[in-house]
Amino acid sequence: MPGLGRSLSVRHCLTFATGLVECLCFAGAVFGWASLVFILKTEGYFSSLCVNTTEFNATHVLDCSGQDEQFSFVFTIASFMNNFLTLPSGFLFDWFGTTMARLVGIFLYTLGTLMMAFSTAALSNLLFPAASLLAAGGILFLITNMQVGNLFGSRRSTIITLYNGAFDSSSALFLVIKLLHETGVSLLSSFLFLSACSVIHLLRTFFLLPRHHIPYPLPEGYTYGITCGKSKTLSLVQTTTNGNTVTEETALNKDVTVKQEKSFCECVMSRFFGLQMLWLSIMQLRHYLFIGTLNPMLQRLAAGEPSLVSQYINAFAITQLCGVLCAPWNGLIMDRHKGKPRAAGESEQEADLRASVLSLFLTALQCLVFSVCASIPYLPLQYVTFVLQVLNRSFLYGGNAAFISVAFPSCHFGKLYGLVMALSAVFSLLQYPCFALVNGPLGGNPLYVNIGLTLLSLLAFIHPLSVFLHCRSLASQRAISASS
Secondary structure (H helix, E strand, O other): OHHHHHHHHHHHHHHHHHHHHHHHHHHOHHHHHHHHHHHHHHOOOOHHHOEEEEOOOOOEEEEOHHHHHHHHHHHHHHHHHHHHOHHHHHHHHHHHHHHHHHHHHHHHHHHHHHHHHHOOHHHHHHHHHHHHHHHHHHHHHHHHHHHHHHHHHHHHHHHHHHHHHHHHHHHHHHHHHHHHHHOOOOHHHHHHHHHHOHHHHHHHHHHOOOOOOOOOOOOOOEOOOOOOOOOEOEEEEEEEEOOEEEEEEEEOOOOOEEEEEOOHHHHHOOHHHHHHHHHHHHHHHHHHHHHHOHHHHHHHHOOOOHHHHHHHHHHHHHHHOOHHHHHHHHHHHHHOOOOOOOOOOOOHHHHHHHHHHHHHHHHHHHHHHHHHHHHOOOHHHHHHHHHHHHHHHHHHHHHHHHHHHHHOOHHHHHHHHHHHHHHHHHHHOOHHHHHHHHHOOOOOOOHHHHHHHHHHHHHHHHHHHHHHHHHHHHHHHHHHHHHO
């Protein structure tokens, strides 16, 4: 019916738009840590760790390396929790559905903002649970929103990468709080406002998102949210037979269809999953160490000039806004084959994998160039580093989610996405010993650590090469079958 079609189209657009705003304004705020640290230092958080020292020329200086290390430790734990808690979040989403996952996420995020609001210099340790809760709540917002790509069929990867780009750009939220703080708005007021915004998240949960999941491919007439009258919805029942998961899709007024899928364990043990984890972990470590050490790095390159450091921190935070603009390019690369005729005998999944090779390669190449620029101790060059960082980060996380969605069964998306993020989080803990190495034996000079990470980033090229060889092997098998 035309009226129903228009209604569904409007609802789909509202779901997409409000989800984009949610990811852009809230989900990844913790990654704007460098902007927030600038405020926290002026407020005296962890200031007891600053000590007076005497240099070789008998001048007295205030050494705040202990304070910097503590702020870096807060971010290390928060970024670890952001990734590691993606695993239980993925299981929560797959098993209990969208509504339950979002209610948990809203609770965690609200609790985190309240802890931030009521923290003080005397209660600096509140930053540890507050930042971790913000990260955990934010990742649940992202996971529950990425399924919106299923509503848009041929643009599925583009929507997924766009949401991941918005997640990255939301790190600019702390820049907004920093600028407001400079005009006299307290941290208490800013974070209480964020807490009040939880009402908006609740309204989206009940009116513009499904109770369970948005299926893919989308059944005709599928509706969700609070509706009037009888709607066509899809229920998913999973059973296990001889180690294989059978997904039964039952739509109202439809016959039952049964589809054989790989089991969760088979997916985890596959070569693609292992290489995807390696690909993500290496580049993520490079980004986390860069963000966590940005403040001390800029202070060293700017000779401790506060106004110059603030200028570069603002520039970094502003570039983060561009993540939402960069990420869809990756999705368009992966969706570029949609609507085009496929080769004889080529499946849609094979076409998706073939399209992902360029995305995986470009992401690894961007990381290599970004790492090289970050290793050069020249302050003006950091503007270029900031641009490369946000471009690579938006490609990295959007490409990770999009690849998992095309390489593995959709019924395992939440679990696999959560597992790969959790395992990469364990790897990302290496950032703290790297920071301690820079502050200790290397005397504050990160050059050798940066060179090591640059060489390590070369391993990320193994994954696109492996997918390319796999696709070429499938094409060769098709050619042999066609000729015989």
